[in-house]
Amino acid sequence: MTDILLEVKNLKKHFVQNKGFLKGKKSVVKAVDGVDFFIYKGETLGIVGESGCGKSTTGKMIMQLLEPTEGEVFFEGANIVEMPPNDIRHLRKEFQMIFQDPYASLNPGMKVREILREPFIIHGYNKKDIDTKVTELLKVVGLNIYHADRYPHEFSGGQRQRIGIARALALNPKLIVADEPVSALDVSIQSQILNLMKDLQKSFNLTYLFIAHDLSVVEHISDRIAVMYLGNIVELADKQSLYKEPLHPYTQALLSAIPVPNPKVKKERIILKGDIPSPADPPKGCVFHTRCPLVMESCKTIKPQLKEVESNHFVACHLYNK
Template sequence: MTTLKPAAGPAPAPADGSAPPLVSVRDLTMTFPGKRSATGRRGAPVRAVDGISFDLAAGETLGLVGESGCGKSTTGRMLVRLLEPTSGSITFDGRDVTHLSQGALRPLRRHLQMVFQDPHSSLNPRQTVARIISDPLLVQGWAAGDARRRAAELMDLVGLIPEHIDRYPHEFSGGQAQRIGIARSLATSPRLVVADEPVSALDVSVQAQIVNLMERLRRELGLAYVFIAHDLSVVKRVSDRVAVMYLGRIVEIGDKKSLYEDPQHPYTRALLSAVPLPDPAAERRRERITLLGDPPSPAAPPPGCSFHPRCPKAQPLCKTERPALTVAAAGPATREVACHFPGD
């Protein structure tokens, strides 16, 4: 099987804080204008992402989890500059890329790639696999012959038959199509890949294959991932650290092991209580936390802590003062939590 070299540039650094982060996000927000009604009046603006901050080391995988509509996908699209942030900053490899023009951003595009949720809708049905995978290379100035050979190498790398390079997306299964999407994202030897629900549209057996593939590629190529998902079992399998989002904000972030074993935020505890356990006896013994009501609208968030209308341990303080993301545990398993009353 073909082995490709990592992208040119600084070598991947360990995710232990000993080197500057590959990606640094500070106070990032994204506000969309409200929809117009039938009478022409525009509704309240929607604050999809509300001031999030985190760092990502080279070679690290950060899992981003939360309910639908919490701002996960919007965050991922801002990281690769498919969306222009409303405010805040995104620094990639020491360079502020928040508001770079398309011309200034083009040389950096090769280092920032994305894998989309639905493999078939993200692949052009009128193009062959050869063209789909080699397009990013052609944009970067590669010769057509070299780009085609690279596409064949990538197909082999992701477990597809290179001889199928002239087929069209509809001739592949969902899992194979997602492998094509991964191959396309790797074409330019990126350093950061944002994977937006990359396995949610696939069968369980195929999910395991894609997750194992992405893990192997991370080890071989030194990739950094932002892995967006709502399946906490998958996130636990692939991530080094996990960030939990609720209504556009990160409410808990930290080391995967400590977060799963001892969640500090009530919302994190509720999410983890819904993850099935492989042991039937343990599954019967544990208490399932059921949240009441639906998540508030990002167009009209509640005052104070945005989670307080559904929180089983909300106090009067939670209704008036929004908690900041602060360190709840130090040391190797550093954890930050946005809660006035973290823990049990």
């Protein structure tokens, strides 16, 4: 039996915006509106969705970089949302993050060596050991020792992302939350980083939460995939059944919308009408009903819950409510 490393229960993040100070009106942006999922030790869970679906916000709440409005995050059984800040600081060794933008996530004024020394200094490592550790880290992510004395701006995007990965690995974490780690990179570099992440997962027994908008990338690296739309998980399944048998109409559209790099394939495309609604004013009932090609009367009023319709295949859609 596999252990659960992280479990998220009814996680919500609502941002309150003031709308015109004369009117005193407030609008609530429901960035994440009640998501539940768990991650097994050693697996990769992918979260995929378009802009504004709340996937990054979910990642940041798990990382405790954003305070959830509601809900619980259990890391190895302990609810980290209620932990005192000092305990969380120490626990951060166990969960680390890889950021989307390898340009902005490294301090431009620090040399690579200083950037990589930082996690060790913060957690009070012995000064003598740090330099050996930094050298090791550089090697592990495929960089050279002579890179240590350079500044971030002297590296290409792929190399910077390697530095970001090295920093996340430094403290030997159990969980790594990767927020769009390859979407800023060129295609040929993207595959290098994906391969590196897979290799590291094996050698360090890592668990990944991999957040991305690119379904083919997520599908490549993940074991299970959660599809998010407007702050909700609409479908969650292992990647084979999600690809072969997508149940939610949104997942089906998303899969069919991806351009295939093969001019011979002419596929049936489901083209969704309209835009993604604003999360400040999400539709009532099922959040997808405004664009859904299979919309029914009940979708407009009742919000469907995420239910297991096949073994390990969860979907939130009234079509499967029997």
